[in-house]
Amino acid sequence: QHETVFRRMIQLIKDVCKLVSRALQPPRNVRITSHNMDLVLRWDPPEGAASGLFYTTEYNTSVSVYKVGCLHITALSCDFTSLNHHITVYGQYTARVRAELGEEKSAWVESTQITMDRDTMIGQPNVSLISSKSNIEVSIEDPEFRISELRHAYNYATYNITYWKEGQEEKAESISNIQQNRVILDKLEPWTRYCVRVQINTQRNLNPSEPSSVTCESTDKESPWVAAVVTFVVMAMLVTLAVVAVVHRKKMSHFLCPKDSLPQHFKKHLLEHPSSSIYLAMRDSHPPEEVYDQVSVIAEGNPMEEERPLEAAGTNCSSQPETTVGQI
Ligand SMILES: *[C@@H]1O[C@H](CO)[C@@H](O)[C@H](O)[C@H]1NC(C)=O
């Protein structure tokens, strides 16, 4: 009697083991993360995972039951903040994920709990520097949060500004508990390059923010508004010149190329055969070979004169073809 019961139990355990080993394995390494107030569940595929696996995720708060997050996705993460759900800065969340293959579903794997304002990783602030004689003004821009804003989520956020002469980071000085996002570092040495790094401290988050990237600037440089004014003046002059040139285009072309013909006696004199020996020597010498292209003038508004070669054009000085000079 006892023996049969024992055998049956063994058989039952074997069956259960078979079922379990055939069942779909759950995702591994499930972790919930938050960076700049997002809420993302991440996982690795089950061991020896078949292809074509899908995943479904759910999340709950400390005061609600599980709600569906991402449904039948193939990605290995689910960003709950990008779903149209109400995730809050002070919420406490747990999430879970299971693998799915056709009708088969693995067991759920649950993450640890995350408290958003306490656990989120605050990203680096943006720092820009403006220098003047012996001051450097530090401007700090908070990282952008996925939900809310840094100053709303953390009323008592402060900046910790660390600065040092370039190359002497071991002698860095810090000023902390700064609440304004514009700070002037004064009494610096002139003609010296300083580097600055900023971190955000909050009272509720366990960690300070990621440190900003290091930004450097030299003291006693021409302040940027001087450069701006100089640029403006130069631009204004150029624009004025351009306008004047356009408005007086006609006058200027008259000046450079007068229409009036030369006085008659002048022309006559010019056309007379000069008798100087230099001229004669020049005339008799072999003329230098001239390389030239034929140029056409297209008269505006007169289709009859289209493509007339330059030699035939009027008496205006600019239209005297240079090419004839060598042929006198
Ligand atoms: C920092 O500033 C750059 C350029 O202005 C911008 O693209 C970037 O998103 C900013 N980063 C943060 C954390 O605000």
Ligand SMILES: *[C@@H]1O[C@H](CO)[C@@H](O)[C@H](O)[C@H]1NC(C)=O
């Ligand atoms: C400010 O930052 C410096 C450098 O990272 C660090 O040594 C110092 O402890 C920080 N101060 C505060 C109050 O967090």
